[in-house]
Amino acid sequence: MMELTVDLGARSYPIYIGQGIIDNIGAFFEKHGLGKNSPHLVVTDEHVAEHHLPRVLGLLGEAGYKVSPYTVNAGEKSKSLAVLEDVVGVALDAGLDRKSSIIALGGGVVGDLAGFVAASYMRGIRFVQIPTTILAHDSSVGGKVAVNHPKAKNIIGAFHQPEMVLYDTSTLQTLPPRDVRAGLSEMIKHGLIWDSEFTAWCEDNADKLVGLDPEALQYGLYQGCKVKSIVVSQDEKENDLRAILNLGHTIGHALEAVAGYNELVHGEAISIGMVGAAKLAVQLGYSEDIYTVTKRILQKFGLPTRCPEHLDTDRIMEAMMHDKKFSGGNMVYIVPTAIGKVEIRKDVKPEWVRNIVEQLKRED
Amino acid sequence: MMELTVDLGARSYPIYIGQGIIDNIGAFFEKHGLGKNSPHLVVTDEHVAEHHLPRVLGLLGEAGYKVSPYTVNAGEKSKSLAVLEDVVGVALDAGLDRKSSIIALGGGVVGDLAGFVAASYMRGIRFVQIPTTILAHDSSVGGKVAVNHPKAKNIIGAFHQPEMVLYDTSTLQTLPPRDVRAGLSEMIKHGLIWDSEFTAWCEDNADKLVGLDPEALQYGLYQGCKVKSIVVSQDEKENDLRAILNLGHTIGHALEAVAGYNELVHGEAISIGMVGAAKLAVQLGYSEDIYTVTKRILQKFGLPTRCPEHLDTDRIMEAMMHDKKFSGGNMVYIVPTAIGKVEIRKDVKPEWVRNIVEQLKRED
Numbered sequence: 126m127m128e129l130t131v132d133l134g135a136r137s138y139p140i141y142i143g144q145g146i147i148d149n150i151g152a153f154f155e156k157h158g159l160g161k162n163s164p165h166l167v168v169t170d171e172h173v174a175e176h177h178l179p180r181v182l183g184l185l186g187e188a189g190y191k192v193s194p195y196t197v198n199a200g201e202k203s204k205s206l207a208v209l210e211d212v213v214g215v216a217l218d219a220g221l222d223r224k225s226s227i228i229a230l231g232g233g234v235v236g237d238l239a240g241f242v243a244a245s246y247m248r249g250i251r252f253v254q255i256p257t258t259i260l261a262h263d264s265s266v267g268g269k270v271a272v273n274h275p276k277a278k279n280i281i282g283a284f285h286q287p288e289m290v291l292y293d294t295s296t297l298q299t300l301p302p303r304d305v306r307a308g309l310s311e312m313i314k315h316g317l318i319w320d321s322e323f324t325a326w327c328e329d330n331a332d333k334l335v336g337l338d339p340e341a342l343q344y345g346l347y348q349g350c351k352v353k354s355i356v357v358s359q360d361e362k363e364n365d366l367r368a369i370l371n372l373g374h375t376i377g378h379a380l381e382a383v384a385g386y387n388e389l390v391h392g393e394a395i396s397i398g399m400v401g402a403a404k405l406a407v408q409l410g411y412s413e414d415i416y417t418v419t420k421r422i423l424q425k426f427g428l429p430t431r432c433p434e435h436l437d438t439d440r441i442m443e444a445m446m447h448d449k450k451f452s453g454g455n456m457v458y459i460v461p462t463a464i465g466k467v468e469i470r471k472d473v474k475p476e477w478v479r480n481i482v483e484q485l486k487r488e489d
Numbered sequence: 490m491m492e493l494t495v496d497l498g499a500r501s502y503p504i505y506i507g508q509g510i511i512d513n514i515g516a517f518f519e520k521h522g523l524g525k526n527s528p529h530l531v532v533t534d535e536h537v538a539e540h541h542l543p544r545v546l547g548l549l550g551e552a553g554y555k556v557s558p559y560t561v562n563a564g565e566k567s568k569s570l571a572v573l574e575d576v577v578g579v580a581l582d583a584g585l586d587r588k589s590s591i592i593a594l595g596g597g598v599v600g601d602l603a604g605f606v607a608a609s610y611m612r613g614i615r616f617v618q619i620p621t622t623i624l625a626h627d628s629s630v631g632g633k634v635a636v637n638h639p640k641a642k643n644i645i646g647a648f649h650q651p652e653m654v655l656y657d658t659s660t661l662q663t664l665p666p667r668d669v670r671a672g673l674s675e676m677i678k679h680g681l682i683w684d685s686e687f688t689a690w691c692e693d694n695a696d697k698l699v700g701l702d703p704e705a706l707q708y709g710l711y712q713g714c715k716v717k718s719i720v721v722s723q724d725e726k727e728n729d730l731r732a733i734l735n736l737g738h739t740i741g742h743a744l745e746a747v748a749g750y751n752e753l754v755h756g757e758a759i760s761i762g763m764v765g766a767a768k769l770a771v772q773l774g775y776s777e778d779i780y781t782v783t784k785r786i787l788q789k790f791g792l793p794t795r796c797p798e799h800l801d802t803d804r805i806m807e808a809m810m811h812d813k814k815f816s817g818g819n820m821v822y823i824v825p826t827a828i829g830k831v832e833i834r835k836d837v838k839p840e841w842v843r844n845i846v847e848q849l850k851r852e853d
């Protein structure tokens with residue numbers, strides 16, 4: 126098992142990462158002072174429930190905890206105020222009080238939803254994360270929790286740090302291959318923005334990671350969480366540095382918005398976006414290697430590096446404008462300056478980005 | 490004008506209280522660094538909008554602020570997740586960003602709703618309170634914001650401190666008499682828990698306060714806010730001391746829950762509850778004066794001191810049990826030990842309280 130502390134002063138918390146660590150869930154709960162007199166609520170989704178809920182409920186029950194489960198539909202639609210109201214109703218029926226906790230068992234959707242329930246139920250109770258996707262190594266660091274509004278994603282939320290994160294790599298074995306790759310895309314991003322050695326390690330271990338090798342996963346998730354945690358510790362409330370986490374996301378979000386249903390998942394869209402950022406870097410005069418290496422790695426992971434041609438460039442640009450990453454007419458853009466290094470540029474002209482999008486449609 | 494600082498470290502904020510101070514709203518906004526480049530949103534309700542919205546919008550517009558209004562239905566029902574979703578939709582359409590603010594123009598309902606929008610929109614933006622009820626002197630101190638769940642009041646919320654509170658006593662002139670008295674009930678409570686001199690002043694100035702005399706209101710609201718602010722500064726997250734603010738609320742909440750629609754408003758219910766607490770004090774051996782003075786003051790304000798006989802005592806007791814102010818079978822109860830002093834008792838037996846409720850039905 127590896128352990129990492131997300132350093133946020135009084136709100137610091139540990140992330141435990143390892144194969145089979147859920148087996149000791151009772152001991153982890155005791156160590157963190159979660160009470161046996163107050164009931165707790167596990168929030169999960171239908172896919173995760175099928176594979177992992179009985180184990181978590183069983184072990185917590187054996188350890189003497191009173192725990193109720195609540196299973197939401199899988200997918201982004203569950204990140205809504207309506208589902209939040211349902212979860213709160215269940216929490217009330219189960220008698221959750223100020224000493225109770227909400228336990229998120231699932232990916233980023235369940236984490237964001239359950240985290241916002243924990244942030245707002247009785248104005249804030251404790252929160253435990255048990256991530257079951259690779260992407261969740263990203264969402265379990267930083268305390269950003271939220272639900273969506275019909276008009277905007279993640280717009281209603283809070284900063285609410287968990288008590289601890291229990292990252293059991295054995296839960297990842299049931300993850301569908303597409304979600305595996307999509308999650309690894311964010312792991313690669315964490316290398317690209319901060320750590321060239323880790324980037325090289327990712328490239329060398331692509332097959333192991335895609336094949337869900339427990340040792341490789343443990344190390345990769347640890348390093349990915351670590352990069353995010355360093356960035357977040359320096360900028361908890363997203364004032365400046367945290368923006369570097371958006372490498373690939375300017376184009377990525379726009380592609381997600383314009384693509385058809387299920388055509389591009391988030392990790393795929395930002396994979397294309399990272400190639401775009403690398404191309405921009407080269408045009409701005411940085412080393413050609415940035416582009417070559419970025420693209421080569423993403424391809425080793427089976428991630429897309431080309432923008433689907435049928436996506437309309439005008440609509441992609443509109444979606445970007447809507448995303449409001451602007452500062453006085455120019456775009457705020459995360460540009461790599463080397464492998465493992467990025468800068469926040471505020472002088473990027475929308476025309477340059479438009480040009481990149483056009484080029485991305487002709488990538489091989 | 491009087492000014493008071495709610496002392497909460499980095500989250501401290503001022504309350505400005507005075508007749509006509511809204512006339513200088515532009516200057517207050519500038520002083521507090523609210524930006525003119527980002528749009529702001531005024532949330533109000535239909536009654537308040539009719540009397541005071543044009544003035545606020547006009548003055549902010551003249552001062553160069555971009556401000557959109559949103560008017561909700563008057564009443565507790567607007568404190569819901571559904572209305573929250575509406576307000577967020579309007580905020581998105583108006584283009585509110587991280588530098589925008591939400592301005593609550595109204596009573597406690599608007600304050601709690603708009604405050605929770607401010608707490609959760611983009612994970613927290615700035616919040617300005619312009620209270621227009623007397624009760625709101627209570628809700629504008631302490632940063633508790635929330636909406637209701639169909640199964641429980643104020644259960645989904647946050648602690649979110651405003652930038653400033655602009656308390657213009659001229660807005661109170663349009664308040665219906667019943668809301669005037671109900672708000673004064675909380676003002677009297679603030680005297681009873683903390684300040685015997687202020688209690689005496691309230692009694693001496695009952696007619697002026699009920700008659701909405703601006704000078705008396707300014708002083709009374711200032712002192713009421715001050716007591717609450719001292720308590721809240723010592724216990725921001727409601728761990729212990731803050732409980733004393735619940736004087737009269739154990740019985741009060743139960744009466745509200747059991748009474749018919751519009752039979753007892755909150756301030757009336759806690760008025761009866763404060764008489765109950767005073768009776769309990771006497772039975773516990775404290776001075777008979779506590780009861781005599783408490784009751785005399787409340788009657789001077791035209792507030793009820795007797796429990797409506799038709800309210801079923803069993804149902805009142807059930808509502809109290811549901812309220813969960815318990816500690817190992819006994820009730821947690823705020824008991825006055827003198828005028829201006831209370832203690833938190835954890836040894837009060839439900840039978841004693843039942844007995845008090847029965848007696849309250851026979852008060853004159």
Ligand SMILES: NC(=O)c1ccc[n+]([C@@H]2O[C@H](COP(=O)([O-])OP(=O)(O)OC[C@H]3O[C@@H](n4cnc5c(N)ncnc54)[C@H](O)[C@@H]3O)[C@@H](O)[C@H]2O)c1
Pocket residue numbers: 170171172173176199200201204231232233234235237257258259260261263264265266267268269270279296297298299300301304
């Ligand atoms: N809070 C943050 O900082 C942050 C950061 C990044 C992303 N996010 C959010 O995360 C969400 C995406 O996260 P995600 O990709 O984990 O999505 P997800 O939670 O929807 O999981 C993806 C799919 O995998 C299934 N699944 C999860 N774990 C499984 C397992 N072990 N076995 C089998 N199936 C499993 C889920 O049911 C779902 O169908 C988005 O809503 C995004 O906004 C949040």
Ligand SMILES: NC(=O)c1ccc[n+]([C@@H]2O[C@H](COP(=O)([O-])OP(=O)(O)OC[C@H]3O[C@@H](n4cnc5c(N)ncnc54)[C@H](O)[C@@H]3O)[C@@H](O)[C@H]2O)c1
Pocket residue numbers: 534535536537540563564565568595596597598599601621622623624625627628629630631632633634643660661662663664665668
């Ligand atoms: N956050 C806190 O700490 C806290 C503390 C106490 C109460 N509260 C909440 O406050 C709410 C009750 O507050 P309230 O009594 O101010 O209720 P309210 O906001 O509903 O106002 C009472 C009535 O007066 C009307 N009104 C308000 N100002 C007016 C004016 N100037 N002229 C004419 N009409 C006016 C309103 O439209 C409403 O009909 C409850 O929801 C309660 O939970 C919160």
Ligand SMILES: [Zn+2]
Pocket residue numbers: 311374391395
């Ligand atoms: Zn992402």
Ligand SMILES: [Zn+2]
Pocket residue numbers: 675738755759
């Ligand atoms: Zn009250």
